[in-house]
Amino acid sequence: MNVLEVKEIKKSFGSKKVLDGVSFSVPENCVFGFIGRNGAGKTTTMRAILGLLKTDDGEINVCGEKISYGCVPKSCSIGFLPDVPEFYGYMNAREYLMLCGEISGVGKTELKKRISELLELVGLDKEKHRIKGYSRGMKQRLGIAQALINSPKLLICDEPTSALxxxxxxxxxxxxxxxxxxxxxIFSTHILSDVERVCSRVAFLEGGKTVFSGSLEDIHAKRRNTALDLTLAHTEDIKRVLSAFPKGKETDTGIIVPNASDKECADLMAFISAQMIPITCLERHEADLEDLFMEVIGK
Structure with missing residues (x-):
């Protein structure tokens, strides 16, 4: 069952089209990577899912219930961690979570138990200091505990690791x-190595559109060949190599050839040898998520 389904949502601010048909789904008990450059529309999409933003078109369903502006689902709750969470600095972690739980309507007996569990989960169970003395990382951990206080079916984290x-x-x-x-x-980020570490499914957002949505296995299946990474001793030789291998893409120190076949690898080695071009490294490696994302968005 999908906890979240986003179907062709669109949103414009004046003449600027921010979302132009974003679609993806998030299954149960999944860490879903929501990937895109700054300004791609990630935060706008999350605000729409939270019912904080009215969309121009499309549909959003959480736990089978339609989301609309100003309305949250009755069948399940949504937790949210903004990129820079704010707190009452004069409180400690336990006091703050007690306040959040009371506002959310959690019973006192259940709330005490839940607070202890969450503080242990985020590693703040032994922290007695006031929140104003917390580091950025500690505040992010407390923010996750706060977002989980009402046992949500969906937790949305907006770039939680970007400044850590x-x-x-x-x-x-x-x-x-x-x-x-x-x-x-839902784990929104532009740090792709973080996504590869914890996510099982992803969506790529570019220019307000979903350019890919699926499992990490689906993404890697699109690129079974490895990339060929060439580092040159002299950067002025890059143009010479690219003239013979236009499929390659220039890097700071050489070129990288995506989807390099065995023949392309042999041809490149033969060209380097024939032209007597000095190199410092030539290696083949499986494309990582960054390589795949750059190819998907056409960079």
Whole structure:
């Protein structure tokens, strides 16, 4: 069963078309990567899913119930973590979650139990300090606990790792991965390595359109051949190589040839040898999610 279904939603602000037929679905107990460049329409889509933005066309269903502007589903709740969550700095984590739970209508007995579970999940169960002294990573972890306080069927995280250091990013990714045992997660980001680590399904958003939606296996199936990565000793030789292999794409230090066949690899090696072009590295590697995304959006 799909927890979320987004069907051909459109939205314009004045003459600017921000969403132009976005469609994707999120199954139960899944971490879903919502991928796109800054300005691609990710946040606008999430605001529409939350009922905070009126769309011009299309349909959004959460747990089988249609979402409309200002209306949230009665059959299940939605949790939300914005990219920069705000808190009452004079409270500690437990006090803040108590307030959020009371506002959400969670019973007191259940709320105390749930707060203890969530603080342990996000690694703040032993933290007694006021929130104003929290680091950015600690605030993100508390934000996830807050978003899960009402046991939502769908958790939406808007670029939760974008401003964190490597340790903080790892902590948040581990929490998101663990959270799928209790909910489905939409993980919006432009950090593609994070998506490969925790997501099982993805949607690529570009220019307000869904250019691909499916499992990571589906994406890699589109590109079974490996890419050929050539690093040149002298960057002035890049043009010479590209003139013979126009399929290649220029990098800072050489070229990369996507979907390189065995013959193309042999031809490139023969050309380099015949032209006596010095190189520092020539390797074949399976295309990662970044390679695939850049190809899908035509870059």
């Amino acid at each position: 250091d490597p340790v903080g990013r790892k902590d948040i990714l581990d929490i998101i991965s663990a959270a799928k045992e209790r909910t489905s997660v």
